[in-house]
Amino acid sequence: MNPKKIIMLGPSPTAKGGMATVTDIYRRSGLFEIWPTTYLTTYRDGNAWTKIQTVTTAYLRFTRLLLGDRVQLVHAHVASYTSFWRICLFIFTALPLRPKIIIHVHSGSFGRFYEQSxxxxKKIIRFTLDKADRIIVLTDYTKRMMSNITSNTKIVSVPNPYIPETSFKGKGRRKNTILFLGNVGENKGVYDLLSAVKKLKIKYPQIKLVVCGKGEIKKATEFADKLGIGNLVEFPGWVSGEEKNRLLRESTIYALPSYYEGLxxxxxxxxxxGTPVVASNAGGIPDVVEDGVEGLLVAPGDVDALAEALDKVLSDGKLREKMGAAGQKKIASQFMPEQVLPMLSELYSQLGVKPTQPGKT
Structure with missing residues (x-):
């Protein structure tokens, strides 16, 4: 008789976004071999038909596993808005059969999503969260935020793991180059970042801002042109793999002036x-970046403070080196899979799941 399984619900590993990166790291780190896990892809990038086909296929297989009494635990990765409602379909289907349920919240704007509902x-959101046997969040900030929404007290903070790139061979840092990775839009502070670069262009006439990601690229391009810095900004679109690693290694600063952020x-x-970070102090960012240690933090929306922070890091090579080294040290000590995966293993054990490879948990 086959043992009962963990069903993990999440995006395709090729999807754009941090959630896909995290679940792919779980796979690459051997989590699915240590624990009896079946991964069901509930989302793929593409047109509406691709998305409908993906979630339908996952739902039908999920239902077959549930009805076959094969599911002991459902581990559902969710963000906000459509992502949450999509996963609700699976959770509501599972509830009558009473498997254990983990809701893994990746969104730093979940509180905003709740308030706008x-x-x-709001009742459906609270009901769903209240029914979870565990709620996983990424930072202590998100834990506090979720505590204001649900009466469920079984909220656990588990950071995202990261596997450092070791095979990259870079050309060295590009002088006065600022890198942004993420959704191009107001919530991520992209327009504030463009405005800050305008303030810096007199002191740094060769400054370069590289804005990578999907979203409001046309609007952001027009805004940069309106500010008179169109020639200083690149919009390469979504980047991944070797191209992303190259940009990270060659940039002077990584900037993320978000208004809402999880991790x-x-x-x-x-x-x-080893790239210094200049970011906002929004959401879970201060739980990862200590102001003045791995980078500098400013209030969301404060363009003057953002420009000053960027200037401080751009103008001080020793500070950049110190912050870059501190960042690498923190990743190695707190965010490697060998530090993060045991936290998941402990949760699985608490919920009664038995590992496939007991000696490796």
């Missing part, structure tokens, strides 16, 4: 690459 949707994978990637 109407009364009925951005870009910050972990930058710290691992």
């Amino acid at each position: 109407g009364p009925i949707r 951005g994978m870009g910050i972990l990637e930058a710290m691992s690459a």
Whole structure:
């Protein structure tokens, strides 16, 4: 008789975004071999038909496993908005059969999502979270935020793991180059970053801002042109793999002036690459970046403070070196899979799941 399984629900490993990166690291680190895990892809990038087909295929297989009494635990990765409602379909289907349920919240804007929801949707959100046997969040900030939404007290902070890139061979740092990775839009502070670069262009006429990601690229390009810095900004779109690693290693600063943030994978990637971080003090960022140690933090929306912080790091090579080394040290001591995966293993054990490879938990 086959043992009962953990069903992990999440995006395709090729999808764009931090959640896909995290679940792929779980796979690459051997989590699915240590624990009896079946991964069901509930989201793929693409057109509407691709997305419908993906979630339908996952749901049908999920239902078969549930009805076959094969599921002991459901580990669902969620963000906000559509991501949350999509996963609700699976959780509501599972509830009558009573497997253990982990809801793994990756979004730093979940509180905003909740506040923007109407009364009925708020009740559904609370009901869903209340039914979870564990809620995993990424930082202590997110834990406090979720405690204001749900009466469920079984909220556990488990950081995202990161595997440092060891095979990259870079050309060295590009002078006065600022890198942004993420969704291009107001929530991530992209327009504030563009405005800050305008303030710096007189002192640094060769400054370069590289804005990588999907989203409001056309609007951001037009805004840069309006500011008179269009020639100083590059929009290469979404980058991954060797191209992303090259940019991280060659950039002078990684910037993330978000208004809402959980635990951005870009910050972990930058710290691992030895790149100083200039970011907002929003959400879970201060739980990862200590102001003045691995980088500098400013208030969201404060363009003057953002420009000053960027200037301070750009103008001080010794400070950049010190911050870069501190970032690499923190990644090695707190965010490697060997530090993070045992936290998941402990949760699985607490919920009664038996590992496939007991000696490796």
